[in-house]
Amino acid sequence: MNRAAFAEFAGRFAESWVAVASLVVTVLFLACALFAPWLSPTNPYDLARLQLIDALKPMGSPQVKPGEEIRANFALTQGQLIPEANATDFEVEACGANCFIVGLADSSAPLMSLQLRGLARDAIVDGASKHPIQPWWTLNAPENNQGKVSFETAPADARVEAIARTDNQPTGFIFQLGSDAFGRDMLSAILYGIRISVFVGVAAAGSAMLFGTGLGLLAAWRGGATDAMIMRAVDFTLSFPAILVGLAILAILGSGVEKVILAVVLVQWCYYARTARSLALSELNKEYIEAARGMRLPAWRIMLRHVLPNCLPQIIVLFTLNIASAISLESSLSFLGVGLPLTQPSLGMLIANGYEYIFSQKYWISFGPGIVLLIMIVAMNLLGDRLRDLNNPRFES
Amino acid sequence: MQVVQTVFQADEVSRVFEPARGTIEKLTDRLTGKRPAIVQAVDRVSLSVAQGETLGIVGESGCGKSTLARMITGILPVSGGTRRFRNEDYDSFLARRRDALKVQMVFQDPMSSLNGRLKVGEIIGEGAVVHGIVPRSRMREHAAKMLERVGLAADSIDRYPHQFSGGQRQRIGIARALAVEPELLVCDEAVAALDVSVQAQIINLLMDIRQESGLSMIFISHDLGLIRHLCDRVAVMYLGRVVELAKTSELFANPVHPYTQMLLAGMPRISTERRTFMPIKGEIPSPLNPPSGCHFHPRCDRATDHCRISRPDLREKVPGHLHACLNA
Numbered sequence A: 001m002n003r004a005a006f007a008e009f010a011g012r013f014a015e016s017w018v019a020v021a022s023l024v025v026t027v028l029f030l031a032c033a034l035f036a037p038w039l040s041p042t043n044p045y046d047l048a049r050l051q052l053i054d055a056l057k058p059m060g061s062p063q064v065k066p067g068e069e070i071r072a073n074f075a076l077t078q079g080q081l082i083p084e085a086n087a088t089d090f091e092v093e094a095c096g097a098n099c100f101i102v103g104l105a106d107s108s109a110p111l112m113s114l115q116l117r118g119l120a121r122d123a124i125v126d127g128a129s130k131h132p133i134q135p136w137w138t139l140n141a142p143e144n145n146q147g148k149v150s151f152e153t154a155p156a157d158a159r160v161e162a163i164a165r166t167d168n169q170p171t172g173f174i175f176q177l178g179s180d181a182f183g184r185d186m187l188s189a190i191l192y193g194i195r196i197s198v199f200v201g202v203a204a205a206g207s208a209m210l211f212g213t214g215l216g217l218l219a220a221w222r223g224g225a226t227d228a229m230i231m232r233a234v235d236f237t238l239s240f241p242a243i244l245v246g247l248a249i250l251a252i253l254g255s256g257v258e259k260v261i262l263a264v265v266l267v268q269w270c271y272y273a274r275t276a277r278s279l280a281l282s283e284l285n286k287e288y289i290e291a292a293r294g295m296r297l298p299a300w301r302i303m304l305r306h307v308l309p310n311c312l313p314q315i316i317v318l319f320t321l322n323i324a325s326a327i328s329l330e331s332s333l334s335f336l337g338v339g340l341p342l343t344q345p346s347l348g349m350l351i352a353n354g355y356e357y358i359f360s361q362k363y364w365i366s367f368g369p370g371i372v373l374l375i376m377i378v379a380m381n382l383l384g385d386r387l388r389d390l391n392n393p394r395f396e397s
Numbered sequence B: 001m002q003v004v005q006t007v008f009q010a011d012e013v014s015r016v017f018e019p020a021r022g023t024i025e026k027l028t029d030r031l032t033g034k035r036p037a038i039v040q041a042v043d044r045v046s047l048s049v050a051q052g053e054t055l056g057i058v059g060e061s062g063c064g065k066s067t068l069a070r071m072i073t074g075i076l077p078v079s080g081g082t083r084r085f086r087n088e089d090y091d092s093f094l095a096r097r098r099d100a101l102k103v104q105m106v107f108q109d110p111m112s113s114l115n116g117r118l119k120v121g122e123i124i125g126e127g128a129v130v131h132g133i134v135p136r137s138r139m140r141e142h143a144a145k146m147l148e149r150v151g152l153a154a155d156s157i158d159r160y161p162h163q164f165s166g167g168q169r170q171r172i173g174i175a176r177a178l179a180v181e182p183e184l185l186v187c188d189e190a191v192a193a194l195d196v197s198v199q200a201q202i203i204n205l206l207m208d209i210r211q212e213s214g215l216s217m218i219f220i221s222h223d224l225g226l227i228r229h230l231c232d233r234v235a236v237m238y239l240g241r242v243v244e245l246a247k248t249s250e251l252f253a254n255p256v257h258p259y260t261q262m263l264l265a266g267m268p269r270i271s272t273e274r275r276t277f278m279p280i281k282g283e284i285p286s287p288l289n290p291p292s293g294c295h296f297h298p299r300c301d302r303a304t305d306h307c308r309i310s311r312p313d314l315r316e317k318v319p320g321h322l323h324a325c326l327n328a
């Protein structure tokens, strides 16, 4: 298409704001798919980043870092509490006879708890609760991160352990769309899910286009028995629902990206074959084809250089419509658990993952991917419809 | 009479079209014993073109002119009869693809005869490049030369067909044919779709080309004035058959066949008027179900019972003047 024709086409396309909006949305989704690793706030598949504490957080929750433990040992000798080598963070102060104040040197970040272990049973730790059996005293949210230990009589020698637990700290990261059962950020998971869904959808619809168009052209060119066989195969394929074909293929072959692509090709090739055949037949009747025959051009050249480019606009329209249906087929199969492997979590699998939590009000795990999938498919369909309308001769001025 | 070499010769060539039938229809046809309706588009036509000669073919729409033209150029196979190019069997001629370029065609429809997806340079140069007449690197140059030869600007090579008018597009079609150095050019109603003023320009171009290169031509038209102006000999066709074949001057002076006579009677004298067929009495019969015997008998005022039964063969009235009428 040359520039003037393209400008005219673009002008007619822009007459419908719905079409423009759907184009914008589709382009945004394609950008998400291409740039997901750079756009997404976290890498949802970096297992090292996942922590159980983040699991099933609703939308907008902050991520927290679990508290840390600082352990230190002390030797209680002759009424003195002497820090050992690992107790550099701690400070011991005497407060009279048989009395110590033990604590963290740094009191700026308040501790969640301070536990002292190994004291004699007659120890008095102010404000602490003692473990029912073990000689452990626990101070919750100790003032100044310190605890006061005193004894009625001079204590026997012992080895004392102090365990300071810091509180959970917000990391500053917000789960904008909540998190799933593994503590994965749903926003990141959705961006990666779009990437996987779009890539698989485009690859599958593209393979179907190549295969189906090729067979359609072959049918148109050869005619006769070849044509009849290909077209009966088209009728046969069309008589099965897409999801059934997909389920059957994946049930036999197992899941996997290339198997999903194969399933989509087997479902969709017939639309391309039928369209390409009928377009090619009408092109083959035109005089420019007779001119090409008169030039004694080889048949493959006539089909590929003369017939195919004239069929291409409508085939591309079909392609845009079929990407959407390839994505939805893949999502359906993945939702049913037979589509992509667990290592390739597409939108359909994300929806499936959240499905079991929907009834416990944890709707966001399925909701986000579901809405995104819906918007993407609607936008691609509207875009394809508009392109088809523009390609329809009835709309031509 | 001087001996001239025959470039192309057709011997009783025929072409039937069968309606496309699916497997199921074929089966039911066979079971019910029904024969599918066939169209005998061209029925045992014999003609020849000599070196440098222009043969005219004239006839009403649907009489098989285009089908004959496509068989002559090898675009369509024949259902029967033989074709020869310079006395060589046509199939072996066509098998030598590069030599088979020597017969080229100019088409009727200036719109659909050019591939709208290709640039003009590619349209004109493709055949020559594919067959190695010019290397790909010189395709543009070659196409530009051809464009100049047909009176278009050389820089048209980078434009698309839709950017040209009908007459210009027809020139592009002629340039495409000339680009592979043909020896026989078949023009199938090459000007019928154009305005009268543009028609004249294209006709003049064809005459110039013929004069420059000594090309043989088959000029197909339903316009008797053009045929008379351009052709050395004329074949008149009616429903797939040649009914009269003679030198132009002879045919226009002494038409023998009643159909030719009616055609000429309907031809306006004043040449400025648009010259097309005047309606001849009676309907044009359907080629699906042509009249028996002489196809022309339902419209012929000289028809006898004999005409309804037997098919008139081409016979010579005076040397070089053939006709197919039983009562002439």
Ligand SMILES: Nc1ncnc2c1ncn2[C@@H]1O[C@H](COP(=O)(O)OP(=O)(O)O)[C@@H](O)[C@H]1O
Pocket: B017, B018, B039, B040, B041, B059, B060, B061, B062, B063, B064, B065, B066, B067, B068, B287
């Ligand atoms: N491809 C085809 N299939 C079936 N019938 C055809 C085909 N081409 C031509 N015909 C029929 O053959 C007859 C002659 O057509 P044509 O050669 O185009 O005539 P003309 O060029 O003189 O108008 C017509 O009746 C037409 O319907």
Ligand code: SF4
Pocket: B257, B258, B259, B294, B295, B296, B297, B298, B300, B301, B302, B303, B304, B307, B312, B324, B325, B326, B327, B328
């Ligand atoms: S053969 Fe008979 S019907 Fe045919 S043209 Fe001659 S007179 Fe007329």
Ligand SMILES: [Mg+2]
Pocket: B062, B065, B066, B067, B108, B189
């Ligand atoms: Mg015609």
